[in-house]
Amino acid sequence: MASDGDLSAAASAARAALDAHTVETVAWHFHDSTGCPFWLEKKRELKFDPLTEIKSYDDLKKFPAFEDEWLRGGPVRRWVPKGLADKPVYVFETGGTTGIPKSRIAIDDFRTDYSNFSDTLPDKYFPKGSNWLMLGPSGPRRLRLAVEHLAQHRGGICFCIDLDPRWVIKLIKKGWMEHLEAYKKHCIDQAITILGAGHDVKCMFGTPKLIEALCLALEEKGTSLAEQGITGIFSGGTEFTPQWTRFCVEELFGGPPEKSGIYMTPTYGNTLMGLACSKPVTKEDGYKISYYAPQPRAVVEVVEFDDYDKVVEYGATGRVKLTTLTKEFFVPGFLERDEGEREKPFAKYPWDGVSGVRPFHELADATTVGVY
Structure with missing residues (x-):
């Protein structure tokens, strides 16, 4: 276990790396030769020069609040940096249940994020070369391609089901619960078909609700995930509670894994951030789930509800604020629709984390969770 001195030194080193990465990323997005049209145009409205006045991560507070609406509608190519203009570009979308969905461009970020995440998975339960099942949203969402890359990166092949979470949310809002159950069964049936088809699937991604539904459906058939050969599960979603x-x-x-043979790792991710890993979740710690963003590529802060520039004390509750810092995408201080508690750094991730992630209380009534 790391000593306080070791942890402090690691935290200082991580902070220095974040400051340097911030300066480099801002310079890329605001330089006339490499920047993206959106930020080059926005630069004319700013009251400071990002190229000379951003000298650390804390200096990002000079930027005005990032507006949700900037990510709704196009032209989408305004987000493509000139320095990457010759690369094939993907577009990933979020939500879309009310009006125009938010979208972001991507080139290699999803591959980088999930290659890095791969390094955190124990090979004992996620054997290299194993095939994967993707039991989650398909369509214009980052997750499908990301999990597929994760499987390929580890030497496997990914089997995906067809799932439209926008339809799920519409069914919930209309109160068509019979239709909702039928659609969920349709998705689970696809997964069971894949697992029973002799494809040697050992690993899977699933949202909490779908993992539970799959386990119960297999139980009805007199079998289980373990009997179907699953040993490693990567999961994520707002329903991931202790x-x-x-x-x-x-x-x-x-x-637990040593008894059941199944290891599950929770994650907290989205289209803008990538993937935040969790500390090991144990019975001894009350199954508490603490997430840590993939710094320096993304930073998560837990901020005061009435002052989004002020981080709360450790253990206190606040709103989740996200900053994305890659060559493909720069988003300073995006206010998530989530809240949680600020967690202290630890050895593997020597920077702040967040636990107890749940819908932001001021928006909770308007948030429909759906398949997540």
Whole structure:
């Protein structure tokens, strides 16, 4: 276990790396030769010069609040940096249940994020060369291509189901619960077909609700995830709570990895950030889930509800604020629709984390979780 002195030194080094990365990223996005049209145009409105006045991560507070609406509608190519203009570009979308969905361009970020995430997975439960099942949203979402890349990066092949979360949310809002159950069964049936088709699938991605539904459907058929050969599960979603994790590990899987043979790692991710990994989740720690962003490529802060420039004390509750810092995409201080508690750094991730992630209370009534 790292000593306080070691952790402090690691945290200082991580901060220095973040400051340097911030300066480099801002210079890229605001230089006339490499920057993207959106930020080059925005630069004319700013009251400071990003190329000379951003000298550390804290200096990003000079930027005005990033507006949600900037990501809705096009032209989407205004987000493509000139320095990457000759590369093939993907577009990933979020939400879209009310009006125009938010979108972001991507070139290699999703591959980089998931290659890095791959390094955190234990080979014992996520064997190299194993095939994967992607039990999550398809369509214009980053997750499908990202999980597919993760499988390929680890030497496997990914099997995907067809799932439209926008339709799920419409069914919930209309109160068509019978249709919702039928659609969920349709998705689970696809997964069970893949697992029973002799493809040697050992690893999977699934959202909490879908993992639970799959386990219960397999139980009805007199079998289980373990009997179907699954050993490693990468999961994510706002429904990932300590209570659900305990239920899942103890009841659905049949115990911790050493007993059930199934290892599950929770993550917190989205189209803008990439993927935040969690500290190991254990019974001894009450199945508490603490997430740490992939610094320096992305930074998560837990800020005061009435002052978004002020970080809360450790253990206190605040809104989640995200900053994305890659050559493809620069988003300073994006206010997520989530809240949680600020967590201290630890050895593997020597920077702040967030636990208890849940819908931001001021928006919670308007948030429909759907398949997540």
